[in-house]
Amino acid sequence: MLEKVKEHIDNVQAFKADSKEAIEAFRIQYLGKKGLLKDFFDAFKEVPNEQKKAFGQAINELKELAKEKINSLKESVASQEEEAGIYGDLTRTGYPMEIGARHPISIVKNQIIEVFSRIGFNVSEGPEIEDDWHNFTALNLPAHHPARDMQDTFFIQTDPDVLLRTHTSSVQVRYMEENKPPIRTISPGRVFRNEAISARAHCIFHQVEGLYIDKEVSFADMKQTLLYFTQEMFGKSKIRLRPSYFPFTEPSAEIDIYWGLKTETDYRITKGTGWLEIGGCGMVDPAVMTNCGIDPEEYSGFAFGMGVERIAMLLYQIGDIRMFFENDVRFLKQFSNAL
Numbered sequence: 001m002l003e004k005v006k007e008h009i010d011n012v013q014a015f016k017a018d019s020k021e022a023i024e025a026f027r028i029q030y031l032g033k034k035g036l037l038k039d040f041f042d043a044f045k046e047v048p049n050e051q052k053k054a055f056g057q058a059i060n061e062l063k064e065l066a067k068e069k070i071n072s073l074k075e076s077v078a079s080q081e082e083e084a085g086i087y088g089d090l091t092r093t094g095y096p097m098e099i100g101a102r103h104p105i106s107i108v109k110n111q112i113i114e115v116f117s118r119i120g121f122n123v124s125e126g127p128e129i130e131d132d133w134h135n136f137t138a139l140n141l142p143a144h145h146p147a148r149d150m151q152d153t154f155f156i157q158t159d160p161d162v163l164l165r166t167h168t169s170s171v172q173v174r175y176m177e178e179n180k181p182p183i184r185t186i187s188p189g190r191v192f193r194n195e196a197i198s199a200r201a202h203c204i205f206h207q208v209e210g211l212y213i214d215k216e217v218s219f220a221d222m223k224q225t226l227l228y229f230t231q232e233m234f235g236k237s238k239i240r241l242r243p244s245y246f247p248f249t250e251p252s253a254e255i256d257i258y259w260g261l262k263t264e265t266d267y268r269i270t271k272g273t274g275w276l277e278i279g280g281c282g283m284v285d286p287a288v289m290t291n292c293g294i295d296p297e298e299y300s301g302f303a304f305g306m307g308v309e310r311i312a313m314l315l316y317q318i319g320d321i322r323m324f325f326e327n328d329v330r331f332l333k334q335f336s337n338a339l
């Protein structure tokens, strides 16, 4: 009899279980109403007196051991369940994580900022909702100036003084008002024009405008700066400045770069000329400087502006400007290995 109890003590010690069901079956086997311990306690009466002490101790030990075993197994199963709840199945293989991509407009904008920062330009930003002064009047476009029509402005209807900026020249006005020359700043940002949407034009787009003001700044300085930019950005080393008109610069010019005529695409995008317009530029009009608190007798400067979408379309051979705003992942994913 005693031998049997000892055997069960060994069994209980060796017992392992990792489910609630197995633990419950084990409990019933030993501690249940018809369990083994009940049998042993019943058998106690039959045991000869001289063996009662040793047998009683053994069955008590077995009972305590079984209880302890059940408690510790229950605890470990519960903590396993809790961990699984927090971490899930720790043995599963990892999900492949999709890496996002920077938007092509951000990529190109950052590239432009980088190229100009190397020659000492800082970055300035301003509000997208502007007032008439910063978007027009300070830039030599007083009320009723015909050139205002060129800009297809979105007005906030209740207040004709509040509008969506049509160019980031408004940021340059703010910058001049708040900073003394020398000024070397570029202003990237989103602009708005009430234009019909097509493959080539959108009512929302991005510009980077630049402003350089110091003593004795000349047209040649501007051309050299723009040439540096086109070389760094496009690897093209020929530009021309075609006379043009902007109310805020005098003289003014369109910036053309020589793209070449090597491929059929070159022919198509340059309309067979090899030349491509990428923006406007000019010497800051003295009236604009005066409006912004800078003395045009003492200082001179140049400004330029270009469309980021247009540059991105050229660099990545994108045929339709609307792609930038649709956020189709099949389009965006193609830029995941760009910087």
Ligand code: PHE
Binding pocket: 166, 167, 168, 169, 209, 246, 249, 280, 281, 282, 303, 304, 305, 306
């Ligand atoms: N602000 C002009 C535009 O949006 C671009 C420009 C900037 C032209 C600076 C000349 C000088 O079209």
